[in-house]
Amino acid sequence: MNAARQVLAITGMNLRAIPDRLGSSLVVCVGIAGVVAVLVTVLAMATGLSKTLLVAGKPDRAIVLRSGAFAESFSSVSVEATLAVEAAPGIVRRDGALAVSPEALVSANLPRASDGALIAALIRGLTPTAAEVRPEITLLDGRMFRAGLREVVVGREAKEQYRDLDLGDRAAFYSGEWTVVGVFSSNGDAHESELLADAATLMSAAQRTVFNAITVKLESPEAFDAFERAVENDPLLKVDARRETEYYKAQSEDIGALLDVIARVVGGIMALGALFGALNTMYSAVSIRSVEIATLRAIGFGATPVVVSVLVEALLLSLVGAAAGAAIAWLLFDGNAFSTGGSLGQVSLHLDIGPALVITGAIWASVIGLIGGALPAIRAARLSVADGLRVV
Numbered sequence: 001m002n003a004a005r006q007v008l009a010i011t012g013m014n015l016r017a018i019p020d021r022l023g024s025s026l027v028v029c030v031g032i033a034g035v036v037a038v039l040v041t042v043l044a045m046a047t048g049l050s051k052t053l054l055v056a057g058k059p060d061r062a063i064v065l066r067s068g069a070f071a072e073s074f075s076s077v078s079v080e081a082t083l084a085v086e087a088a089p090g091i092v093r094r095d096g097a098l099a100v101s102p103e104a105l106v107s108a109n110l111p112r113a114s115d116g117a118l119i120a121a122l123i124r125g126l127t128p129t130a131a132e133v134r135p136e137i138t139l140l141d142g143r144m145f146r147a148g149l150r151e152v153v154v155g156r157e158a159k160e161q162y163r164d165l166d167l168g169d170r171a172a173f174y175s176g177e178w179t180v181v182g183v184f185s186s187n188g189d190a191h192e193s194e195l196l197a198d199a200a201t202l203m204s205a206a207q208r209t210v211f212n213a214i215t216v217k218l219e220s221p222e223a224f225d226a227f228e229r230a231v232e233n234d235p236l237l238k239v240d241a242r243r244e245t246e247y248y249k250a251q252s253e254d255i256g257a258l259l260d261v262i263a264r265v266v267g268g269i270m271a272l273g274a275l276f277g278a279l280n281t282m283y284s285a286v287s288i289r290s291v292e293i294a295t296l297r298a299i300g301f302g303a304t305p306v307v308v309s310v311l312v313e314a315l316l317l318s319l320v321g322a323a324a325g326a327a328i329a330w331l332l333f334d335g336n337a338f339s340t341g342g343s344l345g346q347v348s349l350h351l352d353i354g355p356a357l358v359i360t361g362a363i364w365a366s367v368i369g370l371i372g373g374a375l376p377a378i379r380a381a382r383l384s385v386a387d388g389l390r391v392v
Helices: 003-016 018-056 079-086 156-161 199-205 221-232 244-288 290-298 303-333 355-382 385-389
Strands: 061-066 100-111 118-126 138-142 151-155 170-172 177-185 195-198 213-217 239-243 337-340 347-350
Touching: 018 244, 018 303, 018 355, 061 221, 061 244, 079 100, 079 213, 100 199, 118 199, 151 156, 156 177, 177 195, 195 199, 221 239, 239 244, 244 303, 244 355, 303 355
Parallel strands: 118 195, 151 177
Antiparallel strands: 061 213, 061 239, 100 118, 100 213, 138 177, 151 195, 170 177, 337 347
16 A cells, blocks of 8 residues: 555544544644634734725825924924925915815824723814815715814714714813714725814814924825925925825834734744644544554554644644634624724724635644644654553
8 A cells, every 4th residue: 555545544544533532632623713813813903904004095195294203193393384395396286275284183082982981082183275185085974174163073983983973962172072063984094083173273272383294185196206305305394204105004014013913922822822732632642542553553554654644633623723713703803893092093993804814824723733743743653563552
């Protein structure tokens, strides 16, 4: 009998014997299911965050921040700087108006919808020119805020995330009440987790005299280089210009990297436990079948088919666990909303557990299974006929 047929024969016997040791086999499956479920869920958070932030960046837009600032919330740009930026080349002009949007960004504590606990919300102050720069902002209900009044328009994700943000409700922050007059969407990007208000009114309430950043719409993505040179070479401005796509990519990488580390550290710790479970199960399986293995060796079966059969069994148990873990993650968390903080405030994102993450989980499970089966497989191959047939 050739090696391939020997492998199939021994593997078939091993798999048929699984019901006789169902309890120990389930230990492997359950352990790996836990690893995969946690790993896939946390990685889905990182993936969802990247998608939410990257959608916000447009190739024909640029953002101007204070020199050295890595995020809007840590930046400040004076009114004088705004006037200087407007003189830079490459900015879209319609009917004599420049597509330049100086914006103020403030944080306020609002009650969370689920339990009423106060959490940070971002309120973005906009000027009338913002409509030219951000055409993706569209009203779903109500109307836009009016200049000079304490009115806000809330993103559809913010409406779900915080309490009392329905039309006509009043949100209390900065020593006053702000009436909710509209609900907006912006193609599912990070801004849907924000509240929008009149910049002058918001800055007065927050006792601010400077904007956080300036967003401009360019004539084309190629116009960025000339725009960047004009604003960064002005010694009086002390600002940095960045492509909006690059800005949001950097923001997503910061938090995404943290979530990725968490996924791999927590998953690694759980994987270690699953690995010991796999080792124990496979050692037990080899011990139980020692007489059977010795008999096979005595009638001419080689050591290699024995090794392969043990590895195949461990791998199959691991993949069953991986499938169960991915199914649990998908059923419980796919499409669920999740909020994260950081320099972007509370950003609401949706978990998307797709094929790529399931494959990642399956790879982790396969590695655990192969490592967990390797040592027992070697022990099975080294088991002598005399030792295997000895009655213990």
